[in-house]
Amino acid sequence: MAKTKAKKETKGTQDFSKYIRWFWILFLAGILAVVLIFSAASWGWLGAMPDHTQLENPKTHLATEIISADGVTLGKYYFNDNRTPVAYDDLSPHLVDALIATEDARFHEHSGIDARGTLRAFAFLGKRGGASTISQQLARQLFVGVRTNNIIETITQKIKEWVIAIKLERQYTKEEIIAQYFNVYDFGNNGDGIRSASRIYFNKEPKDLDIKEAAMLVGMFKNSSFYNPIPSRNPVGVKNRRNVVLFQMEKYGYINEQVKDSLQKTELDLDFTPESHREGLATYFRGYLAGFMKDWIKNNPKPDGTKWNLYNDGLKIYTTIDSRMQKHAEDAVQQHMPRLQAEFFHQNTPKRNPTAPFLDLTQGAIDTLMWRSMRQSERWRHMKYDLKKSDKEIEESFHKPIKMAVFEWKDGQPSERDTIMKPIDSMRYYKSFLRTGMMSMNPQTGHVKAWVGGMNYRHFQYDMVKQGKRQIGSTFKPLVYATAVDQLHLSPCDELPDTPFCIEANKHGNPEEWCPKNSNLNYGGTRTLKNALANSVNTITARLIDKVGPQTVIDLARKLGIESDIPPVPSIALGTPDLSVYEMVGAYSTFANKGVYTKPVMVTTIEDKNGTILYQFTPETNDVLSAETAYVTVKLMEGVTQSGSGVRLRTKGADAYRADYREVVTGYPYEFTNPIAGKTGTTQNQSDGWFMGMVPNLVTGVWVGGEDRAVHFKSITYGQGAAMALPIWGLYMKSCYADENLNISKEDFEEPANLSILVDCSKADDTTTTDDGDDDVPDDLDFN
The missing domain is CATH 1.10.3810.10 (Biosynthetic peptidoglycan transglycosylase-like)
Structure with missing residues (x-):
């Protein structure tokens, strides 16, 4: 009995030991299985695994960042990953x-x-x-x-x-x-x-x-x-x-x-x-910069020979744009343009102008203009080359109403309005809007501080700073005066007769006799050069270009960075060439920089995502004029804001506006007291308005006009540089001066040592009247 019991206990112990043994076998097998599974995963048997290099540099798409001079992100370039x-x-x-x-x-x-x-x-x-x-x-x-x-x-x-x-x-x-x-x-x-x-x-x-x-x-x-x-x-x-x-x-x-x-x-x-390519700060500048970067990428491969990807490689582009000044510039445009536009719409109602928004065009000329614009449109390109549609199908599509969102100024702010409109009608609608271009630059460094290529990048993508070129009018005259000062050692106090003047045929390459007229048709007596430039007197400018010759002026323009075509004829003295805001600002900066041309700079450094410097700009400068000639030209242009077409910068102006955002009179309260050199410009039929303004450490150019030259104000009251473009400059500068951290100069332009040309005409016997020149506002303002 005891034996049987002992056998049972031994058997029970053996059975328990078996369970324990199986437990440990299974436990160890489980651990081994886990180890094997994790090892298999680590070895890549369960699918590809990242190696040490990939763990150290995980592959993520990084947007390229555009950074302002004051450390603010202006925008980014990216496809899917911002x-x-x-x-x-x-x-x-x-x-x-x-x-x-x-x-x-x-x-x-x-x-x-x-x-x-x-x-x-x-x-x-x-x-x-x-x-x-x-x-x-x-x-x-x-x-x-x-x-x-x-x-x-x-x-x-x-x-x-x-x-x-x-x-x-x-x-x-x-x-x-x-x-x-x-x-x-x-x-x-x-x-x-x-x-x-x-x-x-x-x-x-x-x-x-x-x-x-x-x-x-x-x-x-x-x-x-x-x-x-x-x-x-x-x-x-x-x-x-x-x-x-x-x-x-x-x-x-x-x-x-x-x-x-x-x-x-x-x-x-x-x-x-x-954050998108069409919204935010400096959209037009970012559009220009994309083209700059594509050219840079084409010529600067990675160390392994592959190309940089602007949208995925996480580059950092350090620019010269100052975000504060850029904001002031955009605000100035958005403050002035809706008021100017409201006046334009007021003057171009169907009752007042049956061919609105065009002036001085026959219906046949308008049809031709619209047909040409239609064939140049993005809609035509897309349907022609992407959708392979026939010309007839494309043209018919322009006359079928579709849903769209169109731009409008609403309560003085840019807005969109949903509507149903024929594409051809929307093209005509957009042609009724006045456009603008503005650039601001430090003349000593060449650093571009603000770049506004238009009013709204979503709806008006054509950049009017560098891409667009328009007739420059009287803003070209300082180049003629500078040439005369340089070649003939003239003084702002020298006098020339203000009488009718002609350059005969075949002289200076002129095919026929050229007899420019003063806009007010008033003549008589003499004027100092300073008075003549201040009032933009055409006949005296013609006398100067006759003395120095058109080619000499063109040679100076080339040294000032102007690359656009300028025909060698005397009429260029009055601003017939088509130039860009970018070119004009670069040229004027030479006068403020003591005769040294500094090529405008927009990008200072490019880095990769790890901070390695890939590009650093090298300044490009050129000694163009003597410091004396540059200073004398500046003093000539100071007369424009002292007694000429820019004198409104010195006055209080009008600080009241109509309910529909049209200006009362044409003034803003500027009241600048510091030295300002500048020049207004107005082209034939009031199609283009310019203002170039300078203080010692900042040169800014502004253009305003329609997409087509047939879109313009009927009279000089609003259709001149002093009313179209100068207000943007004034509003911008008031904001810049209010921001004391920007350190915009209010000082005098520095006088060069050993100045031999007389520039102070205060003691001269100058009794000439300063009657209205081609850029001045008539006294009888008519809102009707």
Whole structure:
């Protein structure tokens, strides 16, 4: 009996030992299986895995960033990914706290995998939350990809996530992992990465985000489409999700209960600032810069011989544009142009002008102009070459009404209006809008500080700073005067007769006799050169070009950086050539820079994403005139703002406007008292209005006119440089002076040593009248 019992105990012990043995076999086999599975994943047997180099340099598309001289991001170039990475130190602490509290509370305790969270997820089948750490989520976004519905693939992806997460933890610090996590996420609305997202949703840099702003953005990690505030298809959900993040922050001690309760009651308080190629600051400049960069890329390959990608390689382009001055320039355009446009519309109603917006054209000429514009349009190009439509089909499409959004000035602000219109009618509608171009530059450095190529880049993409060229009128006259001073050593106080004057045929290449007239048809007596330029007297300018010859003036223009065609005939003295604002500003800057031409500079440095310098500009200068000649020319142009067509810059003007934004009279309250040299310009039939204005460290040019020369004011009252272009210069300069950090000069132009030419005519016996010249405003202003 005892024997039988002992046998049973021995058998029981053996059976138990067998279970223990199997337990250990299975346990060790499980561990071995896990090790093998993880090793297989690490070796790439479960699919491609990133190597050391890829982990060190994760492949993400980075937008090229355009940076202003004062360190502000003007815009970016990108196709799909508007991503600009930031370092951990550039993140708001509230972002980091919100992320850890919401996504991975034990982030600083684990090494890529949260064992406690993983066991909890297995035990409760994910019903009490997942176990993905920040490192795992980063691994998924960088290297694993979107989860599938296939269970085997899902498990494989999860294993790869774990392996990569551990590798990331070994490769990077915790801070670097957090920064990468914020940088790779797509927040929607072109908000790729935290920097773009914070700028787009709150118009702030990531380091400046407050608690509730950080909470909203971190809340979007759950689902950036569902919890996206723009467009807010789920406004309650977005706010609730933000409040969940605030609750988590209070739970883990990052904020107290009082702060949480207070912030949960607030609204989102967005400051939505879209980032696109057609919106934001300096859009026309960015359009020019894209062409500059394409040329640079063509001639500057990477070290391995491949080409840089402007949209994916994360270049940094440091420009000379000052964001503050650019904003002042754009504001000046948007303050003046709707008022000027309102007056133009008032004068060109169908009752007053049956051929509006064109003047002095027959119906046949208008039809020809519209037909030519139609064939030059983007719509024609697209249908002709992309859709392979016949000319007849294309032309018919221009006469079929379609839905469209058209530009308009509404309450003095740029706006869009939804309408149904024939494309041919929309073309005529857009031709009725006056356009503008403006550029501002430091004459000593050549740095371009502001560039406004038009009123609204979305609707008027043709850049009128460098791309467009228009007849320059009397703004060309200072080049004639400078040539005369240089060649003949003339003084501003020298006098010439103000009498009718002709240059005979075949002289200076003139095919026939040329007899320019003064606009007011008044003659008699003599005028000093300073008085003649101030009042833009044509006959005296003609006398000067007769003395020096057209080719000498052209030679000077070439040295001043003007590359456009200038015919060698005397009539160029009155501004018949078509030149760009860019060329004119560069030329005038030479006078302010003591006779040294400095080629305009827009880009100072280009860096790659790692900060390696790829390009650094070298100044291009040329000694053109003596310092004495340049100074004398400046003193001549000071007369324009002292007693000539620019004198309104010295007066209070009118500070009242009609309800429809038309100006009363044509004045703004400028009241400048500092030295200003400048020149207005008005072309035939009032088609183009110019103003070139200079102070010692800033030269600015402004042009205003229609797309076609047949679009213009009927009279000189508004159709002149002093009314069309000068106000933009005045408004811009008032803002620049108000911003004292810009240090725009109010001093005198520096007089050169050993000045031998008389420039102070105050003691001279100059009794000539300063009657209205071709750029002055008539005394009888008529709003009818």
